[in-house]
Amino acid sequence: MKKEKDYIQDIAEIRSMMERSSKFLSLSGWAGIMAGIYALAGALAAYKIYDFNPGTIGNSINSENSSYPDLYFIVLLALIILILALGTAVYVSYRAANKREEKLWNTTSKRLLMNMTIPLIAGGILILILISKGMIAYVPPISLLFYGLALYSGGNFTYQEVRVMGLVQICLGLISSYFVEYGLIFWALGFGVIHIIYGIYMQYKYEK
Amino acid sequence: MKILIEGLHKAFESRIRLGIMSALAVNDMLDFNSLKEYLDLTDGNLASHLKALEKENFIGVKKSFVGKKPNTKYFMTTEGVQAFDDHLKGLERLIKSQK
Numbered sequence: 001m002k003k004e005k006d007y008i009q010d011i012a013e014i015r016s017m018m019e020r021s022s023k024f025l026s027l028s029g030w031a032g033i034m035a036g037i038y039a040l041a042g043a044l045a046a047y048k049i050y051d052f053n054p055g056t057i058g059n060s061i062n063s064e065n066s067s068y069p070d071l072y073f074i075v076l077l078a079l080i081i082l083i084l085a086l087g088t089a090v091y092v093s094y095r096a097a098n099k100r101e102e103k104l105w106n107t108t109s110k111r112l113l114m115n116m117t118i119p120l121i122a123g124g125i126l127i128l129i130l131i132s133k134g135m136i137a138y139v140p141p142i143s144l145l146f147y148g149l150a151l152y153s154g155g156n157f158t159y160q161e162v163r164v165m166g167l168v169q170i171c172l173g174l175i176s177s178y179f180v181e182y183g184l185i186f187w188a189l190g191f192g193v194i195h196i197i198y199g200i201y202m203q204y205k206y207e208k
Numbered sequence: 209m210k211i212l213i214e215g216l217h218k219a220f221e222s223r224i225r226l227g228i229m230s231a232l233a234v235n236d237m238l239d240f241n242s243l244k245e246y247l248d249l250t251d252g253n254l255a256s257h258l259k260a261l262e263k264e265n266f267i268g269v270k271k272s273f274v275g276k277k278p279n280t281k282y283f284m285t286t287e288g289v290q291a292f293d294d295h296l297k298g299l300e301r302l303i304k305s306q307k
Contacts, residue, residue, distance in 0.1 A: 013223055021235055
């Protein structure tokens with residue numbers, strides 16, 4: 001016959017197993033903080049070095065000489081930021097998983113990734129189409145919007161805070177699609193500031 | 209004492225079996241390796257607990273192939289869902305009655 005303490009332990013075990021087997025929890029706030037810093041640095045570089053403002057380009061899509069000489073550099077810069085952010089996220093998660101004695105590539109991480117990948121690929125293709133049509137002004141809002149959708153759908157399979165961040169990004173994306181001339185600022189706000197706030201909050205809440 | 213243990217199933221006395229049921233309660237299906245990772249068990253140990261649950265008709269097995277590798281997936285039967293639910297309610301009653 002078990003004692004009362006054992007039953008309480010049973011319930012704790014049930015809870016922990018349900019959470020561990022349905023959610024990917026090897027995330028770290030550092031991934032968010034670093035991604036935010038890369039994004040801010042990238043946005044600043046685009047603005048300072050190339051004097052890049054997607055809003056003004058979008059306004060001149062009809063004129064033939066609107067081709068932007070530095071567009072390739074901007075795309076390259078964006079890709080570098082993306083790779084750095086993803087690389088950091090994978091590395092930080094790998095360390096977090098090791099600490100929890102879990103594998104990085106398991107059922108929950110696969111599910112999280114699958115649910116994020118579909119909105120991200122749809123958004124990515126749309127962005128490529130927009131660039132090819134010269135509608136650069138809509139790239140920042142669309143990237144925020146689809147990134148937010150990806151976070152929202154992936155948030156079911158990890159910490160709830162990710163869903164909240166998704167909603168915030170969706171709102172920012174929608175607002176910035178109205179105020180396209182401030183695209184770069186909204187982009188820096190969403191991918192930079194929001195990531196950093198999220199990262200600090202997660203670090204503060206889950207790591208003592 | 210009899211009232212206290214109402215609904216508590218003997219098959220769930222083992223924490224490992226309780227763990228298997230908990231994992232299957234929140235996942236439609238799980239393969240052997242995922243369960244092994246969550247519970248941190250050896251193949252033989254996990255297999256014997258799964259067999260026991262299968263015998264009680266609480267879990268079902270679905271065998272398939274991924275390429276040439278056999279892939280065994282486990283899921284909860286309606287009977288298993290009912291028993292697990294009763295067990296949880298039993299635990300709840302037990303703890304409430306002792307407060």
